[in-house]
Amino acid sequence: MKAEVVFASLYIGYMLNIFAKRCVTFALPDIIKSEGFSKDDLGMILSGQMLAYAIGKFVAGLLIDSVSPALVLSLGYICSGVTVLLFASVPKSMWLYALLWILNGFATSPAWPSSAVIMKKWFSPEQFGTAWSLLSTSINMAGTLGPLLTAFLATYSGWRSSLLLPGSLLLGFGFLTLIFMKNAPEGSSHEHLDKGKPSENSKTKEASDTMSKRDLFWLPGYRGICFTYLIISTVQFGTMQWGPVYLVQDLGHSIIVGNSFISSLEIGGICGSVIAGYSSDHFLTKWKSRKLASRFSRQYVIGLFALGLAIFLNLLKTCVTSSSSMIWINIIGFGIGMTLYGPISVLGLAAMECAPEKMAGTAHAVVCLFSNFGQTISGYPLSLLLTWISWQSACMIQMIFVIQVAVYLLVNTTYSFKQASSSPKSD
Known part of the structure; x- marks a missing residue:
């Protein structure tokens, strides 16, 4: 196969x-x-x-x-x-x-x-x-x-x-x-999963890797990935669920405009996912020889997309009015979808790459738990917030959290790259 x-x-x-x-x-x-x-x-x-x-x-x-x-x-x-x-x-x-x-x-x-x-x-x-x-x-x-x-x-x-x-x-x-x-290509170190017995490589790896699940949160970069996924998921589902309501009820646009906004999110999501995945592979190859930097290449891309997401959220808050055209609203929706789904497509694999291979599934499960918590926040808690304050204020709060995520990831990865550059390079 x-x-x-x-x-x-x-x-x-x-x-x-x-x-x-x-x-x-x-x-x-x-x-x-x-x-x-x-x-x-x-x-x-x-x-x-x-x-x-x-x-x-x-x-x-x-x-x-x-x-x-x-x-x-x-x-x-x-x-x-x-x-x-x-x-x-x-x-x-x-x-x-x-x-x-x-x-x-x-x-x-x-x-x-x-x-x-x-x-x-x-x-x-x-x-x-x-x-x-x-x-x-x-x-x-x-x-x-x-x-x-x-x-x-x-x-x-x-x-x-x-x-x-x-x-x-x-x-x-x-x-x-x-x-x-099949779980893995024939002849690889993972082939034992299909045959029901451990391979020599896996035995050696498990013997040398004694990390417990409790140590997962202390891995470099993992906690940042978890909280980033929580914030991005909150913004994702909050925008998808309440964005059309804001456009139709608050600004007086038609239901067609509200639905087209969601469609533009999905189309932008396809483009953003492909761009984010390819970009993260590019940086991984570029910094492959640097000892620690390759681990943070995915997070660097997530930080750049989060910065773009903050910009498009600000456009939605300040530049969309009751007189805005459907084309302009869809352009902003496309940009939000691209900068939302880009990080989402990379966050899961970034979490797995932070952890040892034998804990990849656990690392993915925990980070998805944070994502599900973000989805929960975007429902009833966010609806309460919208009743207390305006949509613009709620959007501003989300934008502030996204900017914090972008700054954290970009500063953290830049520092890691410099540390890796100052150390001897290894192939």
């Missing part, structure tokens, strides 16, 4: 996984109309899924350090496909729907950490950032194509039929992944 085939499989699989995770959200208008559920009922179903997803993602990150990530990935696909098909088939029952969607949250959660660990073993450090950022665009593809397919199927054959497509595709793809997916 070649690295290109592995990448294509992970891309398609994760796109289907996101489609299956969000298919009920895409079909919400038709579900409300057909089943008569209230928004509170459906909110409970979706909240249960998100809570289960956050818990499952953390547990999966810990699990794949000791269990085959390819096995965890394929079983997650299969279980997720089953829950979607059951959701589309069972009789109307709010509690039954809630239970199935909680199970779906658990089933979809292992896909990203498992894909991350597999990618790390198939691609060299100089290729990892670009490959990872390209893989992250599968989220944007699912967010773009999923609503269109769901709307088409729901219109002509009902919401239940619209769920059969992602459920069936993911279930079938899960069995293919179970049969063909």
Whole structure:
């Protein structure tokens, strides 16, 4: 199996996984109309899924350090496909729907950490950032194509039929992944995961590496990555959830303008992910000979993108009015999406590269926990803040935190580069 085939499989699989995770959200208008559920009922179903997803993602990150990530990935696909098909088939029952969607949250959660660990073993450090950022665009593809397919199927054959497509595709793809997916290239030091026994290299590495999970937070740069992910996730979901509300309710723009703002975020996210991944690989290659600097090359790129994000947030706050054109609003939305998804596409791999290889899954799980906490802050806590102060003030607070992140990362990485330059270079 070649690295290109592995990448294509992970891309398609994760796109289907996101489609299956969000298919009920895409079909919400038709579900409300057909089943008569209230928004509170459906909110409970979706909240249960998100809570289960956050818990499952953390547990999966810990699990794949000791269990085959390819096995965890394929079983997650299969279980997720089953829950979607059951959701589309069972009789109307709010509690039954809630239970199935909680199970779906658990089933979809292992896909990203498992894909991350597999990618790390198939691609060299100089290729990892670009490959990872390209893989992250599968989220944007699912967010773009999923609503269109769901709307088409729901219109002509009902919401239940619209769920059969992602459920069936993911279930079938899960069995293919179970049969063909490999954790690592043959002959590599990671091959023992497929064969069920440790290799000599891994034994040596584990014997020499006695770091415990408690020591993870004390690794150079790791705490900065965690808190950066928290702030970026808060801004990401806060902008996606409340940005259209601000444009429509506060500034009086149409719903079309609000929705086009979200679309521009997604398109900008695709570009930002690719640029951030390629740039981080470029800096990693440039500073490869410097002893400590290569570890911080990802963080340097994140700092630059955070600086750009602060600029576009300021444009949204000061330069968008009730008379602003949709083109101008979409340009700002594109810039925010590019500078938001750029760091997000690199933060996960930056966390894994801070930790020893045997703790890559744990490092990814912990940093994602901070991300999930940021998503939580962007919901009810941020809505309370918006009721107490204006949108402009809330946007200013977010911008201040983003600037602090940018300054911290850029100063920290610059200092590390200088320290590495003053020490003897090593190849």
